[in-house]
Amino acid sequence: MVEEAGELAVAGQGAGYYRMEVQLRDEQGWQVRKISPEWGSGGSPVDLAVDAFQAYLSQHGRTLEEVTAPGAPAVRVLVRPPQRGGRPEVFVLRELMEQRVRRAAALRADAERRLRDARRLLRTAVAEASDAGIPQSVLVRLSGWSRETLRRLERNG
Secondary structure, eight states, X not given: OHHHHHHHHXXXXXXXXXXXXXXXXXXXXXXXXXXXXXXXXSSOHHHHHHHHHHHHHHHTTOOHHHHHSTTOOEEEEXXXXXXXXXXXXXXXXXXXXXXXXXXXXXXXXXXXXXXXXXXXXXXXXXXXXXXXXXXXXXXXXXXXXXXXXXXXXXXXX
């Protein structure tokens, strides 16, 4: 599907697909490193750049330590817009690392929110089951909570 979309974008018929290009600078200038897929859609250009950078690391067997080591070639990712002739957005290594941190922080916040919601749901289900006469030993086994936690729940509602 990605390759088909890329062909559509090359032909000028597909809208919304960005072409991503990872480049390293050596003594001869900026050199393109092949990644697959080289087309992407959805998300912001910086998110697509991070995805391209991750693809480069995994497909070329590189590590962050190697890429960020003193004397390592400079890295940048170009994200070319869907319309022909549009100027690419250029992201350097620092911007890519900052976006990775922002992404991870957002994922963590979302996971914490989902965990709070799940705890609230489990707390309600345990309280209702307790009110219905389900033995505490069964609730301990099913919920994974200790007897003390269940007692506190019963006291505090």
